[in-house]
């Protein structure tokens with residue numbers, strides 16, 4: 599058996615954000631067509647180490663993608679100088695059942711999470727969008743920024759994080775990183791209200807438990823990507839804008855309606871109903887539900903992530919790595 603080991607720098611050599619966005623669109627279409635098998639995550643507690651190990655398996659027949667992402671949450675690792683959320687993808691050959699690749703799962707998660715916002719922005723945002731506001735400058739922020747810059751000709755990016763220090767560092771780093779690739783001005787803001795004023799696209803990728811901006815300030819025609827909230831208590835997008843948006847899309851109904859406070863909090867207060875969801879992004883991509891129809895519509899896309907995004911993205915990365923001879927082969 600041959601196993602191809604693919605690390606972060608290998609992924610960067612063989613897989614672009616454009617590749618990621620296409621993989622996300624395809625993955626969500628397989629999901630919404632019922633052409634994937636994504637069982638519930640298995641969580642194993644390791645109380646002796648104050649840790650938890652999470653197993654996210656999946657199969658998407660259309661992409662011949664089979665595998666499991668293993669993510670552990672070990673907060674005490676920080677004291678040992680180790681990553682507190684180590685993640686690894688194990689890809690399996692769908693024809694033989696043998697493991698064919700082990701891949702860095704942290705970068706895989708970052709690229710597929712950015713890419714799915716890129717896919718939603720591409721499908722839903724106005725084509726003439728110029729101002730992009732990004733909330734959050736943590737581990738996921740860079741790919742969120744790159745994804746939106748990839749699908750729209752953005753002229754100005756406004757960045758807001760509750761930590762001014764992190765905001766400034768992020769703005770400086772991204773300005774340098776994307777200077778040659780995109781013709782864009784990236785600026786720090788210290789006021790969330792000013793940050794969303796006139797913004798065409800807004801992405802929230804924070805750990806906030808409270809809405810990060812005032813939905814009443816959102817202009818007509820804007821598109822919002824909600825990425826951060828993944829527990830019933832976490833809310834980044836306020837009730838007002840969720841209930842007043844013209845169209846609301848999700849990566850998966852099952853995931854978002856059961857996990858995200860952005861939806862659960864207004865649903866518990868009967869302000870928002872399950873049927874108010876316009877559709878899954880995969881349904882919009884396949885034309886089963888409408889996408890943006892009018893310039894002045896406000897659209898929202900919420901993602902909590904799905905194993906289908908991991909396995910389809912990982913399979914494409916693996917195929918590219920094999921074709922380009924990148925990665926390290928281990929035989930056993």
Ligand SMILES: NC(=O)c1ccc[n+]([C@@H]2O[C@H](COP(=O)([O-])OP(=O)(O)OC[C@H]3O[C@@H](n4cnc5c(N)ncnc54)[C@H](O)[C@@H]3O)[C@@H](O)[C@H]2O)c1
Pocket residue numbers: 707711733734735736737738739758759760761764803804805806807808809810825826827828901902903904
């Ligand atoms: N949807 C998905 O598939 C997916 C995938 C990975 C991570 N996530 C989630 O996305 C979120 C961000 O992930 P990360 O790894 O970047 O986290 P992180 O901890 O590295 O960074 C979070 C950032 O959010 C900032 N923040 C908190 N409250 C804020 C507010 N009110 N306004 C602006 N900024 C605020 C923090 O200061 C911090 O810089 C987490 O909740 C994570 O679980 C979602």
